[in-house]
Amino acid sequence: MRLHPVAPMLVPRLAREDCKVGEYDIKKGTQVLVNTWTIQTDPSVWENPNEFNPDRFIGKNIDVKGQDFELLPFGSGRRMCPGYALGLKVIQSSLANLLHGFNWSLADEMKPEDLNMEETFGLSMPRKFPLITIVEPRLPFDLYNSI
Ligand code: HEM
Numbered sequence: 001m002r003l004h005p006v007a008p009m010l011v012p013r014l015a016r017e018d019c020k021v022g023e024y025d026i027k028k029g030t031q032v033l034v035n036t037w038t039i040q041t042d043p044s045v046w047e048n049p050n051e052f053n054p055d056r057f058i059g060k061n062i063d064v065k066g067q068d069f070e071l072l073p074f075g076s077g078r079r080m081c082p083g084y085a086l087g088l089k090v091i092q093s094s095l096a097n098l099l100h101g102f103n104w105s106l107a108d109e110m111k112p113e114d115l116n117m118e119e120t121f122g123l124s125m126p127r128k129f130p131l132i133t134i135v136e137p138r139l140p141f142d143l144y145n146s147i
Pocket residue numbers: 006007010011012072073074075076077078079080081082083084086087088091
């Protein structure tokens with residue numbers, strides 16, 4: 001969510017009145033894009049910004065609910081994602097089921113560090129190169145029939 005946000009520029013905003021953001025004057029009627037991808041990998045905010053290191057959040061109060069502006073995978077304000085609670089639960093339960101039900105390995109003796117994590121442009125931000133994996137069931141077969 002930090003390194004590969006689903007909507008890296010959020011939904012465009014329109015300034016309803018003249019305002020100032022930091023040192024920038026924004027005229028009424030200007031379309032404003034919030035680049036969360038840049039914010040979430042800003043080296044002045046994040047140590048080793050391009051490193052996937054979930055441990056960095058241990059002991060921190062930082063949340064994804066639109067109040068901590070350095071991490072906005074669901075946006076912020078009145079147009080923030082209304083489905084964020086469902087989204088978080090679906091990701092957690094899907095991932096847990098996939099890990100519980102299958103053994104996963106990379107194809108062609110590839111190592112995790114060889115994975116190319118580049119993204120490409122889209123409505124959301126898809127992978128540039130598809131992830132190719134070998135998937136093997138790890139539970140008794142009759143359990144898969146009952147799903
Ligand atoms: C992990 C899953 C999801 C992510 C990362 C995500 C992310 C986002 C982001 C970044 C925005 C733009 C917010 C902004 O511009 O401030 C958005 C908007 C929106 N999302 Fe999600 N979303 C997710 C799941 C869902 C789900 C499950 C639903 C519905 C069931 C949903 C419905 C919407 C809607 C309707 C908007 C437009 C809100 C508006 O413009 O007022 N999203 N989402």
